[in-house]
Amino acid sequence: MLFGSSVGKKVLMATTGLILVMFVIVHLIGNSSVFVGPDGINAYAAKLHSLGPVVWLFRLVMLGVFLVHIWLGIKLTLENKMARPVEYAQKKNLRTSYAAQIMIYTGIVLLIFVIYHLFHFTVRVTNPDISNLVDAAGRMDVYSMVVLSFQKFFIALTYVIAMVFLLLHLSHGIGSMFQSSGLNNARTLPTIETVGKWIAIVLMVGYVSIPISILVGIVKL
Numbered sequence: 001m002l003f004g005s006s007v008g009k010k011v012l013m014a015t016t017g018l019i020l021v022m023f024v025i026v027h028l029i030g031n032s033s034v035f036v037g038p039d040g041i042n043a044y045a046a047k048l049h050s051l052g053p054v055v056w057l058f059r060l061v062m063l064g065v066f067l068v069h070i071w072l073g074i075k076l077t078l079e080n081k082m083a084r085p086v087e088y089a090q091k092k093n094l095r096t097s098y099a100a101q102i103m104i105y106t107g108i109v110l111l112i113f114v115i116y117h118l119f120h121f122t123v124r125v126t127n128p129d130i131s132n133l134v135d136a137a138g139r140m141d142v143y144s145m146v147v148l149s150f151q152k153f154f155i156a157l158t159y160v161i162a163m164v165f166l167l168l169h170l171s172h173g174i175g176s177m178f179q180s181s182g183l184n185n186a187r188t189l190p191t192i193e194t195v196g197k198w199i200a201i202v203l204m205v206g207y208v209s210i211p212i213s214i215l216v217g218i219v220k221l
């Protein structure tokens with residue numbers, strides 16, 4: 001069976017990774033509407049919530065993709081370890097970057113972040129006092145929830161640290177998607193790795209700009 005083989009698993013890992021990266025890009029574009037003010041992000045959230053069952057279908061698909069990605073990540077890491085049970089006496093990681101070696105750890109931190117993030121902004125149980133407000137137009141006040149959250153230093157810091165892990169995970173992950181799916185060769189490898197790193201940097205800077213702009217008072221109520 002294709003997906004039982006190591007190549008199949010890598011292709012599936014790359015495909016689920018690509019879908020997750022696309023989500024992260026679209027989510028950042030949506031979140032950037034916080035810079036427009038309450039009418040930006042509250043209108044955007046109201047539009048999303050009005051899609052009803054479509055949102056739930058999307059959430060289910062994304063959950064499936066996320067779980068498959070995590071399961072394969074753990075499996076491939078264990079398989080790699082079993083293929084080399086005794087550590088080399090002298091470890092030389094010629095082409096393997098630091099980000100590549102720590103993929104499983106950066107992935108675990110991101111998983112913990114996503115669980116916290118869902119409790120924070122989607123289920124809204126971590127800060128209930130500021131999470132169920134309604135704006136003047138009768139919409140869920142996502143703007144106030146986000147601003148009041150990131151005005152708290154430790155919440156902003158948690159997000160900034162998580163985004164550094166996102167940078168580490170994606171700076172290797174995007175390039176390796178092409179490697180795993182065979183859409184790469186020795187000539188294109190350096191370019192793809194560089195482009196992957198830059199996409200990861202742009203995403204991190206974009207995401208981090210939200211809690212930082214709020215913490216320093218550029219975006220406020």
Ligand code: HEM
Nearest residue numbers: 024027031045059114117121122142159166207208210211
């Ligand atoms: C500064 C960074 C971020 C901010 C301000 C932010 C903001 C939000 C908000 C406001 C929601 C709730 C949307 C709503 O119910 O209307 C949300 C949901 C979500 N966020 Fe984020 N987010 C950030 C980073 C991330 C990152 C890096 C990821 C993934 C690695 C992520 C994954 C999700 C997911 C999976 C949901 C649930 C989507 C749904 O309800 O269907 N977020 N985010």
